Amino acid sequence: MSVERVAVTGGASGLGAAVVAAVRKAGGTAIALDRQQPTDSEAGWVEVDLSDPAAAETALASAENAIGPLTGVVTAAGIDACGRIEDVELADWVRVISVNLVGTAAIARAAVPRLERSHGRLVTVASTLGLRALSDATAYCASKFGVVGFSRALAVETAGRLGVTMLIPGGMQTAFFDGRPEQYKPGPDAVLNDPANVADAVVYALSQPRGVEIRELVVCPSVEPSWP
Incomplete structure (x- = not known):
């Protein structure tokens, strides 16, 4: 199956931007769904704030108006709020859940009927911290x-109707860590993946033929401290 028309949440930066670039490199068309406009002037863009789950349906409809019926959706949008639970503002804690979890579910809900029609695939983006608990990261881990x-x-629920792949990436060289207190930034000796390499794995999942499932992909540096 070729990579054709893909919507990527969080597609303006980090892993999302790398996925947009990888889809285009593979000959497909990608559009970013993000609060910020992509720096790549040739990348399509739908402005959306996924902390509002009601915005998901409109965002995917706008994406289809721009590039045609979607054959793939990737949920790469994600934020964090580091600190002990009593020190993180409640609104910030809740926003992490809203964007990372509820936003993923809202996009998936809007994507299912579209991808069922096109026999397409949804790639959700979890984390190695979706399998391993870490102090001062209650919101992100949750x-x-x-x-x-x-x-x-969702993979069980939609089996035979559309493809669902969960990506579990380890640490990557992105702006995700910018703006954090120093204690929560990777150390000078940290080994992080190039997001372009992780994006290639996403394209591989999107490219699988109908009826073939890659249910889960773990892509991390060989010395990833959060794995296993």
Whole structure:
């Protein structure tokens, strides 16, 4: 199956931007769904804030108006709020759950009927911290553990109707860590993946023929401290 028309949440930066670029490199058309406009002037863009789950349906409709019926959707949007639970503002904690988990579910809900019609595939993005707990990361772990459970349940629910792949990436060289207190940034000796390499795995999943499932993909540096 070729990569054709793919919508990518969080597609303006980080892993999402790398997925947009990888889809285009593979000969497909990709459009970013993001609050920010992509720096790549040739990339399509739908402005959306996924902390509002009601925005998901409109965003995917706009994406289809721009590039045609979707054959793939990738949920790469994600945020974090580091700190002990009593030190993180409640609104910030809730926003992490809203974007990472509820936003993923809202996009998936809007994507299912579209991808069923096109025999397409949904790729959700979890994290190694969706499998391993870490102190001072309660919001992020809760959201990504939720994405793991959601993705597995959705794969069972939609089996035979559309493809569902869950990506579990380890640390990557992106702006995700920018703006954090120093104690929560990767150390100078941290080994992080190039998001372009992770994006290639996403394209591989999107390219599988109908009826072939890659249910889960773990892509991390060989010395990833969060795995297993």
